[in-house]
Amino acid sequence: VPYATDLTQYLADxxxxxxxxxxxxxxxxxxxxxxxxxxxxxxxxxxxxxxARFKQIRAAIKSVSSPLGEQIVLLGPVSxxxxxxxxxxxxxxxxxxxxxxxx
Numbered sequence: 001v002p003y004a005t006d007l008t009q010y011l012a013d014x015x016x017x018x019x020x021x022x023x024x025x026x027x028x029x030x031x032x033x034x035x036x037x038x039x040x041x042x043x044x045x046x047x048x049x050x051x052a053r054f055k056q057i058r059a060a061i062k063s064v065s066s067p068l069g070e071q072i073v074l075l076g077p078v079s080x081x082x083x084x085x086x087x088x089x090x091x092x093x094x095x096x097x098x099x100x101x102x103x
Contacts, residue, residue, distance in 0.1 A: 001031045001045060001053050001076070011060045018064040018071065026068040030057050031076025035088050035095040044089035047098035050076075075099060 002010035018028070031054070034045045058073040065071075078092040078099075090098075 001034065001040065001050060001057075003041075007053065007056065011056060014057055015060040015064060018061045018066075022064060022066045023068065026066040026070065027072045027074070028061055029074045029076055030054050033079040034076055035083075035090045035092060036079045037087065037089055047090075047095055048102060051099055051102040075103075 018025075031039075031050065033039050034047075034050050037044060039045070054073075054075060061073050062071045078095045079088055080092040081088065082091040083089060083094075
């Protein structure tokens with residue numbers, strides 16, 4: 001999941017990648033364990049920031065048609081368990097609930 005400063009180029013790259021792989025892939029996962037600090041350069045990625053980017057990335061991918069069927073864009077899975085200082089900035093269930101509420 002890109003930083004805000006990289007988002008414009010990232011969206012163009014995502015769309016180009018979806019087009020290049022149109023006959024190979026139509027199921028995409030955006031991110032992984034976003035509640036782990038190490039997954040985003042040691043900084044917390046809030047559920048609100050993740051969902052905002054997810055929606056933009058999903059739109060970029062869905063703008064590319066695939067002969068395999070509808071483009072399916074999945075949320076990234078969270079790291080399970082409670083918040084752990086220096087590891088998880090938010091518990092997995094808490095992060096997932098916040099993402100779902102924002103969607």
